[in-house]
Amino acid sequence: MKYTMEIPKPNLLLSIILFFNGILIFGQSKFIINDSVMEPRVRVIIDNDFGGDPDGLFQLAHHLLSPTVEIKGIIGSIQYGNGFYGHPGNAQYSAEKALELLQIMKLDKEFVVLEGINHPLKDTINSNSNSTATLIIEEALKDSVKPLYIVCGAGLTNLANAYLKEPKIADKLILVWIGGTEYEEIASPPPGANKKWEYNSGIDINACKVIFNQSEIPIWQIPRDAYRQALVSYAELATKVKTVGKTGKYLMDCLDDLLKRSNRSLGEAYVLGDSPLVMLTALQSSWERDPSSSKYLIKNAPKVSEENLFAPNKYGREIRVYYDLDNRLMFEDFFAKLALFENN
Numbered sequence: 001m002k003y004t005m006e007i008p009k010p011n012l013l014l015s016i017i018l019f020f021n022g023i024l025i026f027g028q029s030k031f032i033i034n035d036s037v038m039e040p041r042v043r044v045i046i047d048n049d050f051g052g053d054p055d056g057l058f059q060l061a062h063h064l065l066s067p068t069v070e071i072k073g074i075i076g077s078i079q080y081g082n083g084f085y086g087h088p089g090n091a092q093y094s095a096e097k098a099l100e101l102l103q104i105m106k107l108d109k110e111f112v113v114l115e116g117i118n119h120p121l122k123d124t125i126n127s128n129s130n131s132t133a134t135l136i137i138e139e140a141l142k143d144s145v146k147p148l149y150i151v152c153g154a155g156l157t158n159l160a161n162a163y164l165k166e167p168k169i170a171d172k173l174i175l176v177w178i179g180g181t182e183y184e185e186i187a188s189p190p191p192g193a194n195k196k197w198e199y200n201s202g203i204d205i206n207a208c209k210v211i212f213n214q215s216e217i218p219i220w221q222i223p224r225d226a227y228r229q230a231l232v233s234y235a236e237l238a239t240k241v242k243t244v245g246k247t248g249k250y251l252m253d254c255l256d257d258l259l260k261r262s263n264r265s266l267g268e269a270y271v272l273g274d275s276p277l278v279m280l281t282a283l284q285s286s287w288e289r290d291p292s293s294s295k296y297l298i299k300n301a302p303k304v305s306e307e308n309l310f311a312p313n314k315y316g317r318e319i320r321v322y323y324d325l326d327n328r329l330m331f332e333d334f335f336a337k338l339a340l341f342e343n344n
Contacts, residue, residue, distance in 0.1 A: 155203030245342030
């Protein structure tokens with residue numbers, strides 16, 4: 001299956017690499033666990049701003065090492081136009097960082113990396129024709145017994161665009177999204193935070209409107225109060241990641257770069273807030289398959305607007321809102337898989 005890569009011409013090397021990755025058969029190798037005891041149970045398309053907060057790269061590495069997940073594509077998406085601590089905020093740089101990790105792990109020939117739409121949606125009506133929309137639509141419309149999860153650790157631009165292009169995908173996938181403000185009856189905003197604004201949802205408000213207000217796409221939401229629970233100490237990362245092969249060193253180099261760019265102001269614990277995307281899709285129970293060790297409530301989908309980003313809406317469809325995450329399972333699984341991969 002072939003997708004046209006939307007990479008500017010000056011970056012010819014990346015264009016060639018991504019093009020040839022795009023014609024490979026999608027599939028995930030068995031990296032760490034003998035395939036005689038398990039096989040992929042779910043399909044996943046990963047969409048994240050890999051050029052920003054390094055938690056997206058930790059999440060991508062973890063997903064790549066999860067044998068029950070069949071990765072159907074990796075999308076590098078935008079963040080804010082002014083970038084993140086001096087790094088560009090465009091989709092091209094995001095795709096480059098994802099590919100860089102794949103190369104470190106020697107997996108760049110096994111997965112397709114696509115550059116996402118390079119700007120927020122201009123409205124909630126018109127769609128763009130591009131490779132990410134093609135990927136999402138074609139995968140969603142496939143006849144498969146494996147559920148399809150679109151996991152998003154940043155904005156919702158690419159999924160919203162695909163939905164506008166083909167609304168029939170709405171009941172063919174589940175969105176797992178890191179983003180959104182707190183629900184008043186569950187949690188309060190962090191000290192000093194704006195209760196009407198949250199980082200990931202602010203990347204593309206029109207995309208949030210499409211997904212929450214217009215579509216019927218099932219949503220598993222991990223809002224700010226939940227993803228901030230994914231807190232791990234630097235000492236843990238230094239002993240369980242940094243010393244574990246080239247992959248661990250690369251991930252920690254990315255985190256160290258951010259800590260230095262912040263003038264050493266971010267403290268000694270870090271939120272790997274995108275890691276729940278792995279736990280909720282890869283680490284599901286054996287029977288009555290579900291991420292059973294994390295807790296959620298069924299809520300009505302809020303109404304999204306510029307004035308009140310996520311306003312209560314008693315008429316909204318029912319969605320999952322996670323509020324209590326199993327950090328032990330999530331992080332210990334990552335540490336163990338990383339060690340197995342590097343020792344294999």
